[in-house]
Amino acid sequence: MSQTDTLIIAGRSLGSRLFLGTAGYPNQQVMLDALAASGSELVTLAIRRISLDGYSESLVDVLARATAGRPTGPVGLLPNTAGCMTAKEAVLTAQLSREALDTPWIKLEVIGDRELLYPDVEELLRATEELVNDGFVVLPYCNDDPVTCRKLADLGAAAVMPLGAFIGSGMGIRNPHAIETICARSPVPVVLDAGIGTASDAALAMELGCAAVLLNTAVSKARDPVRMAAAMRDAVSAGRSAHLAGRMPMRAQAEPSSPQMGLIGS
Amino acid sequence: MSAVLRVNGREEPLSAASVAEFLAGRGIAEGAPGVAVALNGAVVPRRLWPETPLQPGDSLEIVRPIQGG
Numbered sequence: 001m002s003q004t005d006t007l008i009i010a011g012r013s014l015g016s017r018l019f020l021g022t023a024g025y026p027n028q029q030v031m032l033d034a035l036a037a038s039g040s041e042l043v044t045l046a047i048r049r050i051s052l053d054g055y056s057e058s059l060v061d062v063l064a065r066a067t068a069g070r071p072t073g074p075v076g077l078l079p080n081t082a083g084c085m086t087a088k089e090a091v092l093t094a095q096l097s098r099e100a101l102d103t104p105w106i107k108l109e110v111i112g113d114r115e116l117l118y119p120d121v122e123e124l125l126r127a128t129e130e131l132v133n134d135g136f137v138v139l140p141y142c143n144d145d146p147v148t149c150r151k152l153a154d155l156g157a158a159a160v161m162p163l164g165a166f167i168g169s170g171m172g173i174r175n176p177h178a179i180e181t182i183c184a185r186s187p188v189p190v191v192l193d194a195g196i197g198t199a200s201d202a203a204l205a206m207e208l209g210c211a212a213v214l215l216n217t218a219v220s221k222a223r224d225p226v227r228m229a230a231a232m233r234d235a236v237s238a239g240r241s242a243h244l245a246g247r248m249p250m251r252a253q254a255e256p257s258s259p260q261m262g263l264i265g266s
Numbered sequence: 267m268s269a270v271l272r273v274n275g276r277e278e279p280l281s282a283a284s285v286a287e288f289l290a291g292r293g294i295a296e297g298a299p300g301v302a303v304a305l306n307g308a309v310v311p312r313r314l315w316p317e318t319p320l321q322p323g324d325s326l327e328i329v330r331p332i333q334g335g
């Protein structure tokens with residue numbers, strides 16, 4: 001692949017188009033090994049109340065140490081506002097994450113239903129506006145809805161991150177036409193977030209024109225997370241190449257590949 | 267009734283004069299990596315921990331990054 005095919009979000013260059021979640025692995029070492037295998041340069045984190053009962057090593061320190069030797073530098077951090085149900089909660093969580101991690105980047109999640117984890121569009125738009133005005137680099141998790149994605153971009157979101165299917169469902173991309181439409185129209189990078197179940201889903205996202213894929217459970221809950229992380233790396237790379245190469249037109253009927261002249265017995 | 271402080275959603279007796287003093291009492295030094303604090307819904311930047319007083323009825327949120335998707 002071309003060396004110049006670098007993803008740029010808010011002025012930051014990312015050599016990998018795979019963003020990886022850090023939750024739900026069998027243990028921390030498997031998470032770190034999966035991260036290495038994925039080649040991802042951006043990982044998501046959650047912000048939660050601290051346990052005041054005892055000290056445990058900071059995840060940030062663990063990630064920084066494990067990725068310090070990379071040629072591209074330590075892995076980037078993308079804190080999220082997972083679990084927030086109002087713009088107010090999400091804005092405070094984002095502000096706390098900026099203070100804790102010293103990064104203005106935020107994966108903005110504002111959900112409207114605790115079971116479905118589906119975005120609350122009104123609150124999401126409100127929080128996006130507020131955080132953009134406060135200097136954040138906002139990457140909102142949103143519906144696979146071209147209108148919502150356009151509104152988020154208009155408000156200054158650095159990327160939009162439509163869902164392929166429900167968070168954690170592994171159902172793949174349920175409405176590929178919507179994702180393709182969003183990709184074709186979006187003025188900012190489109191990151192497929194949520195729903196990826198296996199490598200072909202990630203490849204499809206890239207073929208549809210997504211700039212990157214964000215996934216977690218598809219790797220962390222695979223039978224062999226490290227192997228799946230490598231598969232996702234390859235799938236994202238292959239899907240991106242296929243998108244850039246441009247697929248052949250589909251035909252409803254057969255078209256022989258081999259020449260029709262000189263057939264034996266004719 | 268003695269003065270109370272709400273810490274991460276749980277009430278406890280108010281026993282520290284400042285945010286920094288409270289955190290130090292829980293083993294969280296000013297240089298602790300990845301810790302952030304909000305007092306009554308507003309972030310308190312790390313450099314202001316020592317000079318931010320705690321009052322009866324205050325609500326503290328103390329957070330850190332953990333695994334997430």
